[in-house]
Amino acid sequence: FKTFIQYVYDKHVILIKAAIIVFAVALVYNQDIRLLINEATADAQTSYILLIPILTAYLIYRKRKILSTVASLRSSLQDEVTGVAFGAFALTIYLAGSYTFHPLEYHILSIPIFLYGCILFLFNLETLKALVFPTTFLFLLTPLPFETLYTIGGIMANYSAEITFAIIKAFGLPATLTTNENIPEIVVQKADATLHFSIDVACSGIYSLLTFVAFSSFAAYILRGPIKKRIIAFFAGFPLIYALNIIRILIIILLGFSLGIELSTELFHTFGGWVLVFLGTLIILWGSEKLLKLRIYAHDLQPCPHSKTQKQVFCEAxxxxxxxxTAKISKRDISKITPLLLIISLIAFFQFPVFTLSKFPAEIILSSPIEGNKATQILPQINNYTLMFLFRDEAIEASTGQDANLRYAYFPNEMSKRPVEVxxxxxxxxxxxxxxxxxxAASWRVTLYDSKEVQLIENPPLIAQSFAFQEKGSLAINVVVYWYEKSLFIVNSTVEEKFVKITLMSVIDDLSDRPAMEEEQLLPIAGEIVRYWQPVKQWSQIVLTFAKYRNELFTVMLISVVALISSRIARSYLNKKSLYHVYSKITSETDKQILKAASQTKIPTAEQIASTYQEISGKNMQLGELIEKLEQAEKAGLIKREVLNFEDNPLLVWRTAISIRKNAI
Ligand SMILES: [Zn+2]
Ligand SMILES: [Zn+2]
Incomplete structure (x- = not known):
């Protein structure tokens, strides 16, 4: 315990800065994180999202040795400026994302970028390098849009069905492959019954695949060994998980066939997926160790055998x-932490809801039935329309777990207009x-016409999606406008926030009627409904002013991030060019050979350079003399002392600023 106290004392500066970064993320993103957890826990298939922060924490813990060293290094002004640019870039993504139909996705996407910025600003580039994988790993938190997911899933399901069918045919089972509403289906004949197994998107293993991407990149990253082999291990996982999924479908069919029942595929989808992923990850780890000779545990570094009288932090040999x-908090640290905390609290102060929060017009108690008078109070009466409550779809409520699914229609008084379903x-x-x-995405019987985003009200900004679709073989075209809000409801005498989705739908005969339908009927009705529901919170004027220029801000921040990075690259390129010139001016053959040796040593500690030097020149050199020579080269700018990440242990190396080929003169 005493050593723990000592550790905290030694590392207090790093720990304080790390705590500030965690605090900043929690403060800026608290709503988004809560929404993400809410969505992830709503079903088992996306629950892998909850594991990502845990895996990230482990990745950071593993790097504690290298981190505690590089995080103590000084930060340069260049790092700090780049950090500020990254942070501001993340915040503009956040703001611009709020004006899209997918605010949560954009917000979550900006978290890793925000972290890059904080790390560069409070620590330095070396720390970011050590943390680049754990932070980038957080991109996996971003929920993929359904459209993409279902397109990939649909293709995967088709192939899975065909392969599975070929295998059970080979087993000699009396089976046929058909499709039912575009979903592939394997039909097995038994003496007394016909069994249908539909290979739907949930069956395709798309969620297992997503979970697996998280796990296999984690596994490939924690393995020790050459990067090429680890990339092989990562990609080998994909055919593996696909094959495992087909085996899973086969097991369902064979069990169903021998037991004569259609097993609860629901159960298999939920648990089968996790079993699949763990099995796949174990096979990868095992296979990488046995076949690729990768290691899970790091080699222990032998302690320094050299004289202990050295005063340096690192052994030079x-x-x-x-x-x-041990570092003390510096004035520079305080002059960075103070404005950071100030800006973060300002953001928290001006924070706006991710989804427009509204108050339900009538006091609707969700735990009691919604019907009659109560039902019609949910929507406003609109001039020139008659509102009618059609019915409540309790079947859909039961199958989806919704609290309410209500159907209405606005009937126009004018004959020239069409009724609008709600x-x-x-x-x-x-x-x-x-x-x-x-x-x-699951149905190919529908033709979809371009969808676009429309802003329904200014403050708080509420974005709706509008599109048109036509069923194959039907003459009528459906026009749809829909949006999401959060609203307060009374459930069991407590007030709860719930998601509400409102869809307006009507019919047109020709696509050219779509603008008129949207502008004269759907959007005005949508506006009336939104106003009737009374948004609880408005955005502050300051945020709205920023939001007005969100696209310009985004462009400016993007350009400055790109400019800062490319100026760094350009400067190091020019620097290298001039160093080649310096190198060519060296007259001493020994000096040239030392530099050549350093450039060609994989882990260029003085010891290793000495042995490479011996190989190249056939001559021996005392370590002390070599270190002196290296220090001279350092003064000329040809060599830099650097902390190398050797299997997450810090190692002081002498890195040549330029690479010198073996046959260079
Ligand atoms: Zn040593
Ligand atoms: Zn549907």
Whole structure:
């Protein structure tokens, strides 16, 4: 315990800065993180998202030795400026994302970029290098849009069905492959019954695949060994998981065939996926160790054999860390932490809801039945229309887990206008609400006309999606406008926030009627409904002003991030060019050979350079003399002392600023 206290004392600066970064993310992204957890826990298939922060924490823990060293290094002004640019870039993505139909996705996407910025600003480039994988890993938190997911899933399901069918045919089972509403289906004949197994998107293993991407990249990263082999290990995982999924489908069919029942495929989808992923990850780890000779555990570094009287932090000969670096909080640190905390609290102060929060017009108590008078109070009466409550779809409520699924229609008084259908869906998670993307991606019987985003009200900005679709063989075209809100409801006498999705739908005969339908009927009705529901929170004027220039801000930040990075690259390129010139001016053959040796040593500690030097020149050199020569080269700018990440252990190396080929003169 005492050593723990000592550790905290030694590393207090690093720990304080790390805590500030965690605090900043929690403060800026607290709503998004809560929404993400809510969605991830709504079903088992996407619950892998919850594991990603845990895996990230482990990755950071594994790097504690190298991190505690590089994080104590000084930060340069260049790092700090780049850090500020990254942070501001992340915030503009956040703001611009709020004006799209997928605010949560864009917000989550900006978290890793925000982290890059914080790390560069408070620590330095070396720390970011050590943390680049754990932070980039967080991109996997971003939920993929359903459309993409279902397109890939649909293709995967088709091939899975064909392969499975070929295998059970080979087994001699009396089976046929058909499709049912575009979903492939394997039909097995038994003496007394016909069994149908539909290979749908959930069956395709798309969620297992996503979970697996997280696990296999994690596995490939923690393995020790050459990077090429680890990339092989990562990609070998994909055919593996696909094959395992086909085996899973085969097992369902064979079990169903021998037991004569259609097993609860629901159960198999939920648990089968996880079993698949763990099995796949274990096979990868095992196979990498046995076949690719990769290691899971790091080699232990032998302690420094050299004289202990050295006062340096690192041994100059073998590069080992000799004593812990203790840093005190500096004026520079304070002058960075203070404005950071100030800006973060300002952002928290002006924070706006991710989804427009509204108050339900009538006091609707969700735990009691919604009908009659109560039902019609949910939507406003609109001039020149008659509102009618059609019915409540309890079958859909039961199958999706929604709290309410209500159907209405606005009948126009003018004969020239068409009635507008309204669907009101209420649920505790966004994914429980009917998804149009999911619906269309799964069905090829529908032609989809271009969808676009429309802003319904200015403050708070509320973005709706509008599109048109036509069923194959039908003459009528459906025009749809829909949007999401969060609203307060009374459930069991407590107030709860729930997701609400409202869909307006009407019919036109020709695509050219779509603008008129949208502008004269759907959007005005949508506006009336949104106003009737009374948004609880408005955005502050300051945020709205920023938001007005969100696209310009985004462009400016993107350009400055790119400019800062490319100027760094350009400068190091020019620097190298001039160093080649310096190198060509060296007259001493020994000096040239030392530089050549350093350039060609993989882990260029003084010891290793000495042995390479011996190979190249056939001559021996005392370590002390070599280190002196290296220090001279350092003064000329040809060599830099650097902390190398050797299997997550810090090692002091002498890195040549330019690479010198073996046959160079
Ligand atoms: Zn040593
Ligand atoms: Zn649907």
């Amino acid at each position: 073998c590069g080992r860390l000799l004593k812990t670096i 669907y009101v869906e209420i649920a505790d998670a966004k994914k429980k609400l009917h998804s149009w993307d999911k619906c269309f």
